[in-house]
Amino acid sequence: MASAAHSVPASALPLLRQLEWRVRHAVENVLSGEYRSAFRGRGIEFDQVVKYEFGDDIRDIDWNVTARLGEPYRKKFMEEREVTVLLVFEDTPTLEFGSGALSKREALLELAGLVMLLGAANRDRVGFVYASPDGHLFREPVRGRGPIMHAAATLMSRPAPSTSGSAEVPLPWKLIARAAPKHSVLIWLGDFAPRPAPEGWPVLRRRYQTMGFRIDDPWDRAWPAEEPFTAYDPAAQRLVTLEGSAPQRAAHAAWRAERETAWRELLPDPLSRLVAGTDDNRLEALVRFFHARMRTRSR
Numbered sequence: 001m002a003s004a005a006h007s008v009p010a011s012a013l014p015l016l017r018q019l020e021w022r023v024r025h026a027v028e029n030v031l032s033g034e035y036r037s038a039f040r041g042r043g044i045e046f047d048q049v050v051k052y053e054f055g056d057d058i059r060d061i062d063w064n065v066t067a068r069l070g071e072p073y074r075k076k077f078m079e080e081r082e083v084t085v086l087l088v089f090e091d092t093p094t095l096e097f098g099s100g101a102l103s104k105r106e107a108l109l110e111l112a113g114l115v116m117l118l119g120a121a122n123r124d125r126v127g128f129v130y131a132s133p134d135g136h137l138f139r140e141p142v143r144g145r146g147p148i149m150h151a152a153a154t155l156m157s158r159p160a161p162s163t164s165g166s167a168e169v170p171l172p173w174k175l176i177a178r179a180a181p182k183h184s185v186l187i188w189l190g191d192f193a194p195r196p197a198p199e200g201w202p203v204l205r206r207r208y209q210t211m212g213f214r215i216d217d218p219w220d221r222a223w224p225a226e227e228p229f230t231a232y233d234p235a236a237q238r239l240v241t242l243e244g245s246a247p248q249r250a251a252h253a254a255w256r257a258e259r260e261t262a263w264r265e266l267l268p269d270p271l272s273r274l275v276a277g278t279d280d281n282r283l284e285a286l287v288r289f290f291h292a293r294m295r296t297r298s299r
Contacts, residue, residue, distance in 0.1 A: 012153035016113060020149075022283050023117040050076050083124040084141050086180040086208070087112055089155060090190030091132040093167050093234040096160060099219045100278055107278045108189055108215045109156045114283055115187060115213075116155070120148040127151065129179060131171045132161040138172075141180055167235060173200040182207055189213045193235075194258040197266050211272045212263070218279060220256070223249055271296055 049065050052072035060074040089112055095105035112128070119126035126148045127141030137158070139151045177200065180186070186208035204210060218224075227244035242248055267273045271293050276285035 012113075012156040015110070015156070016117070016149060016153055019110065019113050019283075020117050023114060023121055026283060026287060027118065027121045048076050049073050083119070083122070084180045084184035085115065085119045085124055085126045086141060086176070086184055086186050087115060087126070087128040087155070088171070088176060088186065088188045088190075089128060089130045090169050090171060090188065091130065091158065091161055092169055092191050092193070093133070093161055093237070094191045094193060095215075096234045097217055097219075097232075098278060099217050099224065099231075102278045104191065104215045104217055104278060105160060107276070107282060108213070111213055111215065111276060111282045111286070112189055113152045113156050114286055116148055116152040118286070120145050127180065128155050129172065129176055130155055130158055131169050132158070133167065133169055134161055136170075136172050136175070138175060138179065141184075171198065173198055173204070177204060177207065180208070183209065185209045185211065187211045187213055191215075192259065192263050192266070194255070194262045196262075201266070210267065211274070212267045213274045213276075214263070216275055216277050218277065221277070223252055 049062050050073065052061060052066075052074045056074050060076070062073050062075050065073040089108075091105070095108060096103055098104060098106070116126050116128070123143065125141035125143045127139050128151060129139075130137040137154075139154060142148060142151060176186070186204065188210070189212075192212065192214050223244065224242075228241060230239055230241045232238070233240045263273065274285065274289045276282050
């Protein structure tokens with residue numbers, strides 16, 4: 001019987017091995033314990049009240065018990081022994097756009113692989129829900145390098161959705177709501193076009209630690225300098241000629257503003273949002289993300 005590592009889809013194996021080396025270097029030399037602390041924060045489940053000792057976090061002081069007993073007591077929290085990370089990868093035709101060496105989809109899949117390998121290096125359970133206009137694929141959270149490598153390769157080997165079909169992605173929210181234990185980390189990766197939040201999103205935010213990861217092309221961020229030019233619009237499924245006219249620039253600016261508003265409404269906490277560019281180092285972006293979360297959690 002072949003092992004999980006041996007059954008990794010061959011198309012993703014070389015990239016995964018490169019990413020794994022970079023992840024191990026980051027965990028050992030850069031992130032240390034910050035990855036785990038950034039996810040777990042100050043603990044999840046209340047355990048008991050204990051006497052406050054020098055060096056304890058003053059934010060945990062239980063002022064009612066302290067006032068009643070006349071000396072400081074603090075709340076003690078019980079950390080979970082492992083973190084479960086569930087990735088939701090929303091594969092839309094718009095991710096096929098790319099003005100440089102990489103498309104947004106390629107960069108986002110790499111980001112997903114990095115997150116899954118970080119979970120493997122930290123002995124967490126990692127799974128995913130992949131959704132496209134053609135349907136969805138679920139891999140339940142697993143632990144261990146081999147099983148997680150196989151899951152990551154399965155995700156990264158998924159064929160891109162056809163740009164000639166529907167652009168709608170029916171995300172299986174009922175499945176997602178029961179795909180991982182309560183308090184798990186849910187990371188939604190997608191293009192996040194302007195739209196209202198899903199109907200079940202408030203429930204998921206109460207059940208999970210929710211985060212959103214997005215990849216931007218340079219042309220998403222600023223109007224391209226070259227004009228006029230012709231580009232393929234995967235959303236409209238046709239070639240478009242952009243001349244840099246005032247109406248076109250205004251439409252681009254309005255789209256950007258609408259997208260950012262929807263993005264912030266979906267994930268109000270800025271420490272739950274990660275935006276990286278196709279021309280960025282995705283691992284460095286993740287490291288900055290975890291550093292920022294850790295700095296805030298440790299205050």
